[in-house]
Amino acid sequence: MKLDIVSIFPEYFAPLEISLLGKARRAGLLDVAVHDLRQWAHDRHRTVDDTPYGGGPGMVMKPEPWGEALDAIAPGPELPRLVVPTPSGRPFTQATAAELAGEPWLLFACGRYEGIDARVVADASTRMRVDEVSLGDFVLAGGEVAVLVMVEAIGRLLPGVLGNAESVADDSFAPGSMESLLEGPVYTKPPVWRDRAVPDVLLSGHHGAIARWRRDEALRRTARHRPELLARLAAGGLDARDRAV
C-alpha cells in the first residue's frame, strides 16, 4: 500500500519509522511519503493560511497550496483515495480501517487551524473518492495525530504486517463475532501474583469452556463500558447463552 501524507509539520510522522509500521515499511509492505505543504506556497513567507470569510476566530488554510499539492502528488490517471481528518467528518471505525486497508493508495491531507477552505474537498471530489473522517467527539489541534492513529489502525490490517494472522480476528470491533464487543481481560504467567490468581478456566485446557468464558467476559465488559454497543448487538448478535450472562 502506498501512503502520501501532506502536512505543515512533517516531523510529526517520525513515529512511522518505528515498531510495527517501521518494520512494515522496511519489509516493503508500506510505502510512506510525507510532504511539507509549504513547498506549494510561493510567497516570501510561504503562507498557508488566511482569515475566514464571514468573520470569526482563527485562520483557514488557503486553497491554492492544497490544490497544487494534490495535483503534484496525484496527477492521474491513477488516483488515490483522499482522506481528510476533521472533527466534522463521519466516524472512523474498525470498519473504516478495514475498508481503507483494501485500497492500493491513500492520500492524507492534514488540516490545521480552523480547517481547509471547503473548495479543496469539493474540487478533489470531482476526480477522486474523498473521505472526511473524525476519530470521535473531541477536537484536536490538527489532523497530524489523527493520521498517525488511522495509519496504525489501517497498517496493522495489511497482509503480513502482524506476526500472528489470528490476532486481528479476536480484536474488539473485529468483523464477525467480536463486532460491537469489547475484548475481555487477558493474563500471562505467573499463575498467582500479589494473591491474585489467573481464572481457573484459562488453565483448564478446555478450549470450548475458554472460548465461552472469553465471550462472557467480553459481554460483561461491553455492558459496563459501552452499554449502547450491547443494545445494538441485542438486535441480532446474541445467542441464548449470551443472553444468560
Ligand code: 6GU
Ligand atoms: Cl480526525 N481531526 C481533528 N483535527 N480533530 C479531531 C479529529 C480529527 N477527530 C476528532 N477530533
